[in-house]
Amino acid sequence: MDSVDEDVSARVLLQSVIHTESSRSPITRSASQAQFQSPGSRVRRSIRLRKSDVGTLTPQEALKQSIKKKLHESTSRFTLPVPPSKRRTISEGVRKINTPAPATASLLYDDDITPRYLLRGILQTEPETSLLVQDRPVKKEPELPSTNSSLHSNRPSTGLSDLDFPDMTTTVNLSNTVKGLSRKRPRRSLNITAFNRQLEHEDGQAEGGSATEKDLSPLSSASPNSITFSLKTPFVDVRTEKRGFQRKVTNRKKICLEEFDEALQNRLAAMGGDSELSVREDQQGLSETVRSEGFTLGQSDLTAPDITHDIITSNTALYSLPVDTATTFTITTQDKDTITGTQIQREMGGMKDEDEKVMEEVGEQNEDKMELDNKDGEDLAGSAGQREDSVRQKVSKSQTVEAVADSQTEEDEVAESQTAEDEVAESQTAEDEVAESQTAEDVADEGGQVVEEGQEKRLISQSLTHNAMHISRRAYCSEGGVKVAGVIEGGRGYKSMGAALYPTETGWAGRRSEGDTAGEWHNGPEVGASESAHTRTVTLGSVPPSPLPQEDELEGLSRTGTSLGNEEMENSMPPLEITFEPENNAPHSSNSSLHPITAQSPAEHEEDWDDVEEGDGIRSEELSMKTPAFVREKRNALPIDPLATPTVLKDLQPSVSAGAAAVVKPKAVRGKRTGSAKKDPGLSKSYIMSVFKHFAKTKVSTDVYPVLKEIMERYFDRLADDLETFAAHAKRKTIEVEDVELLMRRQGFVTDIMPVNVLIEKYLPMESRKLLIPVATSGNYVIPKPRRK
Amino acid sequence: MLSTTSCRANVNFREKMATAMDEEERKLQRLKAAVHYTVGRLCQSIGEDHQKEFSRQVIAAIAETTFRQCDIFAKDLEAFARHAKRSTVSVEDVKLTARRSTALSNFIQRKSEEIASANQEQRDTRKKIAGKRKNTEMV
Numbered sequence: 001m002d003s004v005d006e007d008v009s010a011r012v013l014l015q016s017v018i019h020t021e022s023s024r025s026p027i028t029r030s031a032s033q034a035q036f037q038s039p040g041s042r043v044r045r046s047i048r049l050r051k052s053d054v055g056t057l058t059p060q061e062a063l064k065q066s067i068k069k070k071l072h073e074s075t076s077r078f079t080l081p082v083p084p085s086k087r088r089t090i091s092e093g094v095r096k097i098n099t100p101a102p103a104t105a106s107l108l109y110d111d112d113i114t115p116r117y118l119l120r121g122i123l124q125t126e127p128e129t130s131l132l133v134q135d136r137p138v139k140k141e142p143e144l145p146s147t148n149s150s151l152h153s154n155r156p157s158t159g160l161s162d163l164d165f166p167d168m169t170t171t172v173n174l175s176n177t178v179k180g181l182s183r184k185r186p187r188r189s190l191n192i193t194a195f196n197r198q199l200e201h202e203d204g205q206a207e208g209g210s211a212t213e214k215d216l217s218p219l220s221s222a223s224p225n226s227i228t229f230s231l232k233t234p235f236v237d238v239r240t241e242k243r244g245f246q247r248k249v250t251n252r253k254k255i256c257l258e259e260f261d262e263a264l265q266n267r268l269a270a271m272g273g274d275s276e277l278s279v280r281e282d283q284q285g286l287s288e289t290v291r292s293e294g295f296t297l298g299q300s301d302l303t304a305p306d307i308t309h310d311i312i313t314s315n316t317a318l319y320s321l322p323v324d325t326a327t328t329f330t331i332t333t334q335d336k337d338t339i340t341g342t343q344i345q346r347e348m349g350g351m352k353d354e355d356e357k358v359m360e361e362v363g364e365q366n367e368d369k370m371e372l373d374n375k376d377g378e379d380l381a382g383s384a385g386q387r388e389d390s391v392r393q394k395v396s397k398s399q400t401v402e403a404v405a406d407s408q409t410e411e412d413e414v415a416e417s418q419t420a421e422d423e424v425a426e427s428q429t430a431e432d433e434v435a436e437s438q439t440a441e442d443v444a445d446e447g448g449q450v451v452e453e454g455q456e457k458r459l460i461s462q463s464l465t466h467n468a469m470h471i472s473r474r475a476y477c478s479e480g481g482v483k484v485a486g487v488i489e490g491g492r493g494y495k496s497m498g499a500a501l502y503p504t505e506t507g508w509a510g511r512r513s514e515g516d517t518a519g520e521w522h523n524g525p526e527v528g529a530s531e532s533a534h535t536r537t538v539t540l541g542s543v544p545p546s547p548l549p550q551e552d553e554l555e556g557l558s559r560t561g562t563s564l565g566n567e568e569m570e571n572s573m574p575p576l577e578i579t580f581e582p583e584n585n586a587p588h589s590s591n592s593s594l595h596p597i598t599a600q601s602p603a604e605h606e607e608d609w610d611d612v613e614e615g616d617g618i619r620s621e622e623l624s625m626k627t628p629a630f631v632r633e634k635r636n637a638l639p640i641d642p643l644a645t646p647t648v649l650k651d652l653q654p655s656v657s658a659g660a661a662a663v664v665k666p667k668a669v670r671g672k673r674t675g676s677a678k679k680d681p682g683l684s685k686s687y688i689m690s691v692f693k694h695f696a697k698t699k700v701s702t703d704v705y706p707v708l709k710e711i712m713e714r715y716f717d718r719l720a721d722d723l724e725t726f727a728a729h730a731k732r733k734t735i736e737v738e739d740v741e742l743l744m745r746r747q748g749f750v751t752d753i754m755p756v757n758v759l760i761e762k763y764l765p766m767e768s769r770k771l772l773i774p775v776a777t778s779g780n781y782v783i784p785k786p787r788r789k
Numbered sequence: 790m791l792s793t794t795s796c797r798a799n800v801n802f803r804e805k806m807a808t809a810m811d812e813e814e815r816k817l818q819r820l821k822a823a824v825h826y827t828v829g830r831l832c833q834s835i836g837e838d839h840q841k842e843f844s845r846q847v848i849a850a851i852a853e854t855t856f857r858q859c860d861i862f863a864k865d866l867e868a869f870a871r872h873a874k875r876s877t878v879s880v881e882d883v884k885l886t887a888r889r890s891t892a893l894s895n896f897i898q899r900k901s902e903e904i905a906s907a908n909q910e911q912r913d914t915r916k917k918i919a920g921k922r923k924n925t926e927m928v
Binding site: 725726729730731738739742745746 | 865868869872873874881882885888
């Protein structure tokens, strides 16, 4: 890379400078302070610093921090602000190298400001980045062998390249750094951009390091290249972008070969057995969660955490839309996690927190794990026999699905992860390839449909969902698939709550059904078959559109009501239909060979679903985000619990809505299926916490989670009730956009000054905006989507 | 001459606008005073029931809150009516506004039923009278 080359050259110079300067105490404030204090405090501070770095630093923030620090240093010697990772590394590294003297520290402060010090910092940090990023002994750091080694050895974790590139996977960084290294890069010209990048690297490293530091399990360390997700605003790292364009694909391959197996193994190990899984997940999840899930509020590409994930999902997009992917992904995973977590608790009757955490972890790592989960699940299934087949199919399908739009992938991934879990649990009738292909489609369709469904069928589906949930739960229990049941129930429960937030769930359910419908139906008990089918389809999420869309419907139907789904399997109704079907046609489920549209006939909402059915053909997530669904998402996502702090409330809503958008579809499907007697767990803990933390400018303890969850549940309940009432007030049976607008008005978001469109433009991703405001991007030629009235 | 008159007209106009605004303001003030007075009376009667007294600040706060809430209610009612594609605020809108508070919504529900029944009775009696008249006429 040119930049890299430039850096290297500068770095070489700096390196020499540093070496000569090493005699002085290149200690930053922290270092000098540490000296003054006891070693323990130093450690503590470093840890604290790291933690704070991890938790709060975004690239811009890191930069600001560094600048601030510099100012502070210049003004006051012993300011306490947490220096960016860069400083820390420098100070620590240097400290290690030399025993800094207090006197020299003061000198250093001056140095900090000087360009030379900056360069030194860059140099010192730079190698760390590269070396640690690789996390392999490929450290060919010609320039800074000594410093690097010392740095590395001293801080193995901090250097870990948890680069918080919004959209780049670690592989990318790795390759870049490797390449730079291999080239003996004379890079590193001192320019602001380079410096900034360095800072970002630092941040990422620091964050990753801190995150990884916490990881004690080898598994977590095994996949070191997980990207730290920092609470970043939509900011794309310049270097990342550049690198992405240059080497992303190649990097991927490189890593995949090595890391993939590792990740797979980890996954398998983690997935092995439910209890085992929960435990493993915990272990892994904690670290992984921190690493991967971490603070992915913003652009961080959730798919990055695991190398395998990228491969599995064949996510070759250089730069996926951060908002869409991140948010949607986050949400989807969150939903899934929550559901599964809770479900597991119920099923297992005990490991509540663990399960939740596990599930969260699972969800968190969605992208990584989903693929892995699938694989893991598959492995587990293998033992069961049938599962293997299905799993393999799924895997292959998931891979095939990767080609699908990213958004879809995300959904799939979520579904896949879920399905993986399901697979593990159910391992019954192997899913047919159909499910996979269908799932992909289903996801897209389901998302849209689910959303719609959720709105309308809330009332209807509740009873159905209960049935379905029971059925699904039973199926899962029999299979031992607590997770699946949890997911399903959670999904359903959520749906029955009218939380259209998680249409993704339903989407998954639909997807699952599709997959299952292909083959499973006839196998085993109806319930089991249907359930497994459901789960299958979900796992297959990423499967390319299957020719049997009806299956999903069938599954949905069977799931919801009759669980006699066998016949339903025959129907190749698109997943969308299924979501509808279960609710509408619970009684008819048994005879599902109905055409999706016709099947829905019993539902009064049939006309409403027409559009959705049309959407069946559209498999892109974006398209599936029909107005109603999307609006529902927005509606659900926007109003966070009013009991929350005012600032948080306002902030949360937009982010949640944005995130929820993508997730809504699959959740909706899943929700339907899992809607059983079990209580809906709601969003996953990590998701809620991360969103909350993002908008809370200060630290947030984890004690808030139960309260927050309760509040959010109540909020969503009330929200759904309000929307329902509004629709009834307008003598309608469907919740429409205007209902949501009215709600927003009542909540104070839309006022005489602030119209809805402004809010839309402010908070929602592009696709949503296009749906809601057809005028905005049409260039004076508007053909608005026919809204169902 | 003309210019001066026009100027004066402008000034008059502006003054009128200002006075109109002042009128608005004054109306608001009078309304607020009315609300304050009513709140005070209510607090007084409630205080007598419980042998407690309400301080001035409390009454003022309640009055101000009530006034603002009325404003909010009005806006909501208008939004609800428009939502139902009506141009008149109806009982349904009122019920929708009050649904949050269970007691209040129950009260309103009963009241509305009473009124509806009263209206119905009135209509029935009128019909009967009209019917009798017709019969007598026919006969």
